[in-house]
Amino acid sequence: MSFDARIRAAIEGDIRSGALRPGDRLPSEHELAAHHGCSRATVSKAMAALHRAGLIERRRKAGSFVADQHVHSAVLEVPDLEQLIAARGHAYRWHCRERRQDGPELHVEGLHFENGTPLAFETRAITVATVPDAAAESFAEVAPGTWLLAHIPWTSARHRILAAGATSVEAEALGVPAGTACLILERSTWRGDAPVTTVRQVFRGDMFDMVAHFEPSPR
Amino acid sequence: MSFDARIRAAIEGDIRSGALRPGDRLPSEHELAAHHGCSRATVSKAMAALHRAGLIERRRKAGSFVADQHVHSAVLEVPDLEQLIAARGHAYRWHCRERRQDGPELHVEGLHFENGTPLAFETRAITVATVPDAAAESFAEVAPGTWLLAHIPWTSARHRILAAGATSVEAEALGVPAGTACLILERSTWRGDAPVTTVRQVFRGDMFDMVAHFEPSPR
DNA sequence: TGGATTATTATGTCTAGACATAATATCGGA
DNA sequence: TCCGATATTATGTCTAGACATAATAATCCA
Numbered sequence: 001m002s003f004d005a006r007i008r009a010a011i012e013g014d015i016r017s018g019a020l021r022p023g024d025r026l027p028s029e030h031e032l033a034a035h036h037g038c039s040r041a042t043v044s045k046a047m048a049a050l051h052r053a054g055l056i057e058r059r060r061k062a063g064s065f066v067a068d069q070h071v072h073s074a075v076l077e078v079p080d081l082e083q084l085i086a087a088r089g090h091a092y093r094w095h096c097r098e099r100r101q102d103g104p105e106l107h108v109e110g111l112h113f114e115n116g117t118p119l120a121f122e123t124r125a126i127t128v129a130t131v132p133d134a135a136a137e138s139f140a141e142v143a144p145g146t147w148l149l150a151h152i153p154w155t156s157a158r159h160r161i162l163a164a165g166a167t168s169v170e171a172e173a174l175g176v177p178a179g180t181a182c183l184i185l186e187r188s189t190w191r192g193d194a195p196v197t198t199v200r201q202v203f204r205g206d207m208f209d210m211v212a213h214f215e216p217s218p219r
Numbered sequence: 220m221s222f223d224a225r226i227r228a229a230i231e232g233d234i235r236s237g238a239l240r241p242g243d244r245l246p247s248e249h250e251l252a253a254h255h256g257c258s259r260a261t262v263s264k265a266m267a268a269l270h271r272a273g274l275i276e277r278r279r280k281a282g283s284f285v286a287d288q289h290v291h292s293a294v295l296e297v298p299d300l301e302q303l304i305a306a307r308g309h310a311y312r313w314h315c316r317e318r319r320q321d322g323p324e325l326h327v328e329g330l331h332f333e334n335g336t337p338l339a340f341e342t343r344a345i346t347v348a349t350v351p352d353a354a355a356e357s358f359a360e361v362a363p364g365t366w367l368l369a370h371i372p373w374t375s376a377r378h379r380i381l382a383a384g385a386t387s388v389e390a391e392a393l394g395v396p397a398g399t400a401c402l403i404l405e406r407s408t409w410r411g412d413a414p415v416t417t418v419r420q421v422f423r424g425d426m427f428d429m430v431a432h433f434e435p436s437p438r
Numbered sequence: 439t440g441g442a443t444t445a446t447t448a449t450g451t452c453t454a455g456a457c458a459t460a461a462t463a464t465c466g467g468a
Numbered sequence: 469t470c471c472g473a474t475a476t477t478a479t480g481t482c483t484a485g486a487c488a489t490a491a492t493a494a495t496c497c498a
Contacts (some may be wrong), residue, residue, distance in 0.1 A: 059461080155235055159430075
């Protein structure tokens with residue numbers, strides 16, 4: 001086990017066990033280096049990792065302190081649906097219901113199938129100015145999400161997760177009664193300041209949920 | 220701007236612009252160090268950050284490569300409801316509907332109010348063996364989530380987010396029609412291998428959604 | 439030619455310093 | 469006593485090396 005990992009484990013253990021409580025000051029990096037018999041750079045690396053994990057706060061001159069545990073911040077993986085379904089070992093199919101150019105935006109609407117059953121109804125707008133190649137793509141064969149992943153890198157994204165009853169259009173497309181509770185994922189993606197795409201995916205609630213894990217230990 | 224940040228920005232820019240494509244090999248750390256006029260340790264730090272952000276893969280002997288962009292992994296903040304409502308500047312209140320000891324578990328059921336309106340219906344099980352102090356707590360005044368945050372640190376958590384129609388009990392508690400689409404958050408928390416608590420929160424869909432952001436740039 | 443050994447290479451981790459920076463504590467003067 | 473200048477301290481970033489480790493490439497022998 002590396003010094004780095006050992007120091008992190010020692011401090012995290014002290015925090016978890018309650019030996020160090022939120023607000024407590026940790027020994028200085030010099031002291032920790034002397035105590036663990038390693039250099040300060042190594043201690044600093046461990047402290048940076050603990051800080052990233054949200055376990056400690058670092059303040060110049062003042063020192064490092066055990067952070068308040070206040071938020072569960074979990075890493076949510078939002079995979080491309082084709083990859084998700086493939087990873088489940090199921091058959092994936094995309095069906096495009098509509099594609100129309102609407103001024104500066106290309107609107108695409110369609111369904112994602114898992115083993116022949118509709119899993120999600122997708123409504124998407126693609127900003128053609130940011131993704132000029134999209135104008136030449138029919139999206140009949142390949143889902144726009146999959147195509148975009150391969151054609152343009154994003155720099156930031158915003159996700160919104162909500163629940164709502166299926167509208168009549170969504171319900172008909174998914175083959176469920178209108179008003180059925182559905183998980184909805186809305187995602188907007190940018191490349192720098194330029195908008196790339198905005199997508200709304202309505203999931204059949206009985207076939208999909210989202211899972212997020214939280215492990216404070218940094219890698 | 221530090222060398223670290225400058226190197227990261229340069230490489231990220233090359234990836235975003237398409238100058239470097241997924242699978243491409245980056246220059247070796249020695250070459251990057253020479254090119255940027257800094258030491259290899261600094262380059263290595265920048266590469267570690269890019270790796271954490273999922274932009275590159277690193278393989279010994281082989282070098283570093285631009286990673287495939289395949290998953291949107293976003294950081295989901297799951298705050299304590301009391302803190303969330305306080306942050307919105309609204310009044311928070313907890314109402315305990317039931318508290319009963321059921322073998323090794325303490326079951327608590329209640330409502331979270333925002334400005335006097337029920338926001339979430341909570342059903343929780345606390346493992347008394349892991350949190351012995353909980354046996355002496357009534358949870359009449361303080362919500363179990365808030366209490367647990369202050370009394371026991373967790374080491375890992377698993378979140379599940381789904382949508383479902385409100386059951387008659389949930390609907391009555393929340394004051395919405397039965398079957399109303401609700402966002403549901405289920406969270407299980409452990410301390411090491413010991414289970415701490417499992418909670419299910421049913422949210423009034425019209426008052427709550429979850430937002431997650433994704434910024435690949437490491438801090 | 440095939441397979442095992444050896445050399446090479448790039449990352450992974452670490453050291454023992456250095457200077458920069460920001461926040462606090464202390465002290466001197468008005 | 470209050471205020472401002474100064475000293476101190478802990479983190480933040482960096483250097484120029486070092487050795488470890490793992491994966492590939494080259495080599496040598498059967």
